[in-house]
Structure formats: C-alpha cells, structure tokens
Amino acid sequence: MKAFRDMLGIDEFRDYLDALGYGARMATEEETARLGGSGWGVDRQCIALDEAPFDLVWIRLGGAVGPRQNLKAGAFRMRVGPVPVMSNQVLPLQFHYCVWGDPGETRHELRAKLRMRKKGFWNPEITDVRWTGGRLASLLDRDTELAETLRDELDADESLHVKPHPGSGSVRIVHGCTRTINYSLFSSDLLQFHQRLAPPELVEAIGTVAERVRSMTG
Numbered sequence: 001m002k003a004f005r006d007m008l009g010i011d012e013f014r015d016y017l018d019a020l021g022y023g024a025r026m027a028t029e030e031e032t033a034r035l036g037g038s039g040w041g042v043d044r045q046c047i048a049l050d051e052a053p054f055d056l057v058w059i060r061l062g063g064a065v066g067p068r069q070n071l072k073a074g075a076f077r078m079r080v081g082p083v084p085v086m087s088n089q090v091l092p093l094q095f096h097y098c099v100w101g102d103p104g105e106t107r108h109e110l111r112a113k114l115r116m117r118k119k120g121f122w123n124p125e126i127t128d129v130r131w132t133g134g135r136l137a138s139l140l141d142r143d144t145e146l147a148e149t150l151r152d153e154l155d156a157d158e159s160l161h162v163k164p165h166p167g168s169g170s171v172r173i174v175h176g177c178t179r180t181i182n183y184s185l186f187s188s189d190l191l192q193f194h195q196r197l198a199p200p201e202l203v204e205a206i207g208t209v210a211e212r213v214r215s216m217t218g
Contacts, residue, residue, distance in 0.1 A: 005045065008059050008093070013198075014047045017057070020200055023050030031056060035098065036168040053210035054097040054173065062094040062176070090178050095198070097173040099210050101217025103164035110171055110216060112137035112162040112209075114150065124156035136162060139212055146208050153202040162209065171213045173206055 005011070010026075017024035027046035035046070035058065047057045103110050112133035118124040129151050131137035140146060154160065159176035177197055 008045065008061075010045055010047070010059060013057070013059065016198075017047065017049065017052075017203070020203060022052040022203075024048070024052075025050070027056055032058075034100070034168055035170065036165075053099075053207040053214065055100045055170075056096075056098040058096040058098060060094050060096070062092060090180050093177050093179055095175040095177070097175070097206050097210060098170045099173070099213045099217070100170055101214060102169045103166050103171055103217055106216060107164040107166055109134035110136050110162060110164045110213065112140060114154075114160040116154075116156065118156050126151050126154060126156050129154075133162070136212060136216060140209060143208070146205055149201055149205040153199055153205065160206075162213065171217060173209050173213070175206065 014024045014026060024047050027048040031048050032046045035056070045059050047059075049055060049057065112131050115130050115132055116126050117128040117130075119127050129147050131141040150160065155177070157178065160174070161176075162171060162173050164171045175198075179197070
C-alpha cells in the first residue's frame with residue numbers, strides 16, 4: 001500500500017498544497033470515514049485542507065486512457081523471451097476535491113460538467129469551454145474569468161465535473177487526468193508532476209467552483 005501511495009505522490013501533493021497556503025495535512029480516520037469509501041488504501045490517499053474552499057482531496061485511480069495518450073507517452077509492452085518488458089505506462093487519475101454539505105433535494109441542481117471545444121488531433125488545443133447541467137452549471141457558465149483560466153490551464157485530455165454524493169454529505173469536484181510513469185525514473189519527479197498537473201491557477205479555479213457549491217449547500 002505504501003508503494004501505491006508513493007506512486008500517486010500523496011505526500012508530495014500534500015506538501016505542494018501546503019506550500020500554496022491551503023493548510024494541507026493527511027486526513028484523519030474520522031474525516032475519511034465521512035466519504036463512505038472502503039476502497040483499498042483510501043485512508044492513506046486523502047488530504048485535508050484547513051485553509052481552502054474545499055475540505056478534502058482524495059486521489060484515486062479511475063477513468064480511461066485512449067490510444068492517442070499511450071502513443072504520445074511512448075507506452076508499449078513487449079517480451080524478450082519469457083521476460084515481459086514495459087516502457088512508460090499511462091495511469092488514469094482522479095482528484096476528488098470534496099466540499100462538505102448535504103446536497104439533499106437540490107442534488108440535481110448541483111450537477112455540472114465542463115464541455116470543451118477543441119481543435120487539432122495529435123496535440124489538441126482547447127478553444128472554448130462551457131458548463132452544462134443544473135443551476136450550478138448556469139452560475140459557473142457566467143464566470144468568464146473562470147472559463148478563461150480553465151481553458152488556459154487544463155489539458156485537452158483532462159476533464160472536470162461536479163457530482164453530489166448525498167450518502168456522504170458531500171459534493172465532489174472531480175478533475176480527471178493522467179500520469180505517465182517512466183519505470184527507469186520511478187517517482188523521481190512527483191513534485192514537478194503535481195506542479196504541472198495542478199498549477200496554482202487551476203487549484204484556485206477549482207476553489208472558485210467549491211465556493212459556488214458551498215453557497216448552494218449551506
């Protein structure tokens with residue numbers, strides 16, 4: 001389990017968020033229990049934030065990796081005789097930025113998904129973004145500064161959506177992305193990886209979404 005935590009760079013991401021002034025620390029058992037998660041190692045994959053618009057960040061494997069992403073990363077598998085050899089591997093990751101607050105009967109209003117307009121295939125660029133969903137999506141869609149930040153900071157292969165979880169009394173802002181692992185340089189650049197994946201401007205933008213969520217959940 002420690003190897004899994006090291007692979008995801010949990011400690012490095014905690015230190016990175018703390019350096020940004022969010023008061024990051026590893027979540028307690030009570031805090032992670034509120035998520036209702038029973039997944040493998042979930043208690044070691046949650047970061048609590050004492051000075052941020054969101055309360056908890058849960059890093060987990062999830063999502064899909066397309067052939068274009070594998071090709072760009074130079075990921076392949078082969079055998080040399082009976083020995084399997086692997087180059088880079090692309091892992092699908094999800095960062096769940098959790099806001100405590102029972103969505104209750106308004107959960108349908110809290111659903112929102114970021115849609116991206118792109119151009120190009122091999123190295124697509126985001127040309128425009130818009131939110132679709134309930135009332136939250138309408139509020140977010142009016143924020144032109146937020147749209148500009150997300151367009152500039154997100155990669156075309158990434159995703160962002162808001163999903164209420166009434167059972168755990170939380171709303172999650174889910175950032176879907178990938179991490180390329182080079183086995184010859186395993187975990188040597190985890191801090192740099194998080195800085196590229198979640199630059200301060202993107203974390204601040206997700207905080208803006210979290211503030212909107214909090215205003216609707218009380």
